[in-house]
Amino acid sequence: MPEAPDHSALAEWRQRLAQARSVCVLTGAGMSAESGIPTFRDALTGLWSRFDPARLASVEGFRADPGLVWDWYAERRAGVRAAQPNAGHRALAAFARRRPGVLTLVTQNVDDLHQRAGNRDTIRLHGDILQDRWLEPCGMACDPARAEPGRPPRCVACGGLVRPGVVWFGESLPPAALQHAEHAARHCEVLLVVGTSGAVWPAAGLAAAARRAGAHVAIVNPSASEIDAEAHVCLRGTAAILLPALLD
Numbered sequence: 114m115p116e117a118p119d120h121s122a123l124a125e126w127r128q129r130l131a132q133a134r135s136v137c138v139l140t141g142a143g144m145s146a147e148s149g150i151p152t153f154r155d156a157l158t159g160l161w162s163r164f165d166p167a168r169l170a171s172v173e174g175f176r177a178d179p180g181l182v183w184d185w186y187a188e189r190r191a192g193v194r195a196a197q198p199n200a201g202h203r204a205l206a207a208f209a210r211r212r213p214g215v216l217t218l219v220t221q222n223v224d225d226l227h228q229r230a231g232n233r234d235t236i237r238l239h240g241d242i243l244q245d246r247w248l249e250p251c252g253m254a255c256d257p258a259r260a261e262p263g264r265p266p267r268c269v270a271c272g273g274l275v276r277p278g279v280v281w282f283g284e285s286l287p288p289a290a291l292q293h294a295e296h297a298a299r300h301c302e303v304l305l306v307v308g309t310s311g312a313v314w315p316a317a318g319l320a321a322a323a324r325r326a327g328a329h330v331a332i333v334n335p336s337a338s339e340i341d342a343e344a345h346v347c348l349r350g351t352a353a354i355l356l357p358a359l360l361d
């Protein structure tokens with residue numbers, strides 16, 4: 114078990130967050146780990162240590178075997194629906210309620226736990242696993258929700274495939290979400306990076322952008338990440354424990 118962060122660092126950053134006029138929080142899969150949703154790169158339990166992302170999280174993989182990918186996302190969707198926001202999600206929602214206009218929450222996660230906890234305006238960099246969309250724009254402008262049932266569903270008019278509304282490897286992020294996230298990172302007083310390995314860009318670049326712009330940067334993660342060097346402090350602990358300690 115990692116050493117618990119020293120109390121002076123927690124107290125220092127708790128005060129910094131309480132006094133900040135603008136706070137940006139970037140979350141990754143570790144944010145939802147204590148809600149029972151597996152991360153991607155944790156050894157043994159991470160999804161990518163058990164499944165091949167090229168086959169299951171890419172357009173090529175979907176085209177090669179739409180049924181396999183659709184079933185895999187159906188299983189992940191069921192896991193998300195069965196999960197509950199944890200104390201970390203609730204601490205962020207309470208902070209946003211107490212301090213209107215101070216928090217910009219940016220997530221790489223495709224679950225809806227931040228939203229269910231109350232952070233409805235969360236910036237989603239990698240999409241939403243509970244949303245469907247067309248693999249190709251449907252020329253008949255049909256609604257994916259009304260597609261012919263199947264694994265995956267198909268458009269009754271053009272036969273097009275429905276796919277999960279997430280960003281796959283090799284795809285670009287939604288431009289507006291990325292611009293909003295970059296602006297928040299460059300204009301915040303404090304950036305809190307929670308539960309991300311920092312392995313995937315451009316989300317991983319937000320910490321360096323914030324640091325360069327003069328923000329105080331803290332990482333909450335029980336383990337080392339690829340972006341630790343961008344942080345003034347790495348608070349070794351979990352989201353459900355440290356976020357209430359920092360924000361409540």
Ligand code: APR
Binds near residue numbers: 335
């Ligand atoms: N609290 C905080 N952090 C945790 C916890 C926890 N309870 N449990 C694990 N972590 C940390 C791990 O130490 C790791 O650094 O969360 C991080 C999870 O890293 P990844 O599994 O790589 O997830 P993430 O960084 O969100 O991945 C980024 O990669 O596959 C793509 O699109 C996917 O959005 C995802 C992106």
